[in-house]
Amino acid sequence: MTTTTTELPYHHLPTENPNQPISQKSLLNLLTTKCTTSLHLLKQTHALILKTNHFQDHFIAGSLIKSYSNPFHNPSTSFLQVFHQVPNPNVFVWNSVITACVDNNDPCLALVYYSNMVHCHVVKNGFMDDGYVRSAAIRMYSSVGRVVEARMVCDYGEKDVVCFNAMIDGYLKCGEIESASGLFDSMTKKNVGTWNAMVTGLVKCGMVEDARKVFDEMPERDEISWSVMIDGYNKNGCFKEGLEVFRAMLGEEEVKPKKFVLSSVASACANVGSLDQGKWIHAYAKQNSIELDGVLGTALVDMYAKLGRLDLAWDVFETMKRKEVSSWNAMIGGLAMHGRAKDAIELFLQMEKKRVQPDEITFVGLLNACAHGGLVDVGLECFDRMQDVYGVEPTVHHYGCMVDLLGRAGRLAEAEELVYNMPMTPSPAVWGALLGACRVHENIDMGEKIGKMLIELDPQNGGRYALLSNIYAKAGRWDDVKKVRTLMKENGVKTTTGRSTIDIDGIVHEFKIGDSDHPRAREIYEMVEEMIAKLELEGYVPKTSDVLFDIEEDEKETTLWRHSEKLAIAFGLISTSPGTPIRVTKNLRMCEDCHLVIKLVSCVYKRDIVVRDRLRFHHFRNGKCSCKDFW
Known part of the structure; x- marks a missing residue:
């Protein structure tokens, strides 16, 4: 900042003896009164402070920073320029500049200056030779995105693996993957923490395959290594791979899974539909006296509920000695899903x-x-x-639930009115709930209007196109179906492939629509043919309106019978003994034809069938479903 020491008109200052220097008290009074509403007066006072050598007074300097930071003066960076001219600032001066940053709505900058203050204190007191103190400083700078300063601290003094680990972690948290990899590769001495930092960072950056390569190269692994890799797969939707890592972990004698690993694996079991593996985790926790607390207990409640075993979820919930709000939420959510x-x-x-x-x-x-x-x-x-x-x-999530509530009940006008009167901007998910209701209740006009708007709002979401196509298909508007498909291709959007999984003897089998890769594919399709024949005797008529292609009726029927959940159930029928319940998990909403077929299968084959689709659970027994055909 440019300052001046030319003579200024001091008629505004308190009258004191001209032979006596102006006092600290007078200057402080001036800064806290008249200078608060006049930038011109503040600059004059600043000049006077410099002229009279009061700038060396930290209390005066801090107060001057505070005055320049007054929003009335449109401060911009003027208070920072004043701060950077203060020699050896003390805690009061640091506090003034940090407060100024906060007052001017720049909390990130406040954190930066706080970090600098701590760093100066560390250097001043000779703590920089301590590797753990330097490591803390590296993490502090990295947390506010200042990796350059963090690296300067890392490179200070003797090379230390603890500091290098912190620096790798900092780089990855700031998205500087190449810098992290370069530092990692340059290290001649690594410990398990070094490898863990690299795996953790890559996972958080969504680079799961790269993380797995590093994980596989690790010379030794601890519980954190396994936990991070399993959790990383889970958070990126790779649940089967997470379970595979867990099984490999069980082969390591020196590493025993604890509650955080077990809770991650429980989540994976829930998502792939592996009830046997989930039960094993529960049994393992009991055998090893691992408490079912707010972490593991809640994970097991959620797992059992998502695997269709509300009875076991309830047993876990009831036996938990300490229930967190998350535990209650998991049980309430499980009951809702069913x-x-x-x-x-x-x-x-x-x-x-x-x-x-x-x-x-x-x-x-x-x-x-x-x-x-x-x-x-x-x-x-x-x-x-x-x-x-x-x-x-x-929140917007609660409004989405309300739109879904009204929409499912057929009160579409009320649902639409609620969306337009929301106190926040409706999310695509909220509009999607209303669009889904339009499809169920066949409101073509409203569905078309909302569908087109949704595609503009969320052009990369294939589900929006599919819903609108479904509405057109049910109305027989095949030209419009083709237009939607053309628009999808132009926007480079692909619909999510329907997948269904079934757990047989602890092995999870996955099926896609029209799947023919399974080792028992021939037997599965033979069972499908048997199912068709038996169901037709019961009066089954395919709901071909669920097919979104303008093709012949017999082709539509063939397409319907290749749906993934039908293949999974056919496999369940040939792989289990009569009377055994069949449990299937699907990643998408079940179509009306599959729902009808499974009701009939449960009656004809005398099987309890539980299907978890994207929206809820369906318990089929004796030709009826727990959803009462309302889903």
């Missing part, structure tokens, strides 16, 4: 009696339960009470 709306509400009332404060997720579970159970009035009451009684501000 269409047990009244049970979910009853559990919430128990939660109230235990004086457990519900949170946002609690009400997402409750509203979903009401939507799947068709309890519109109860859902509306819950939505009103969440803010008025519990002080939980509705």
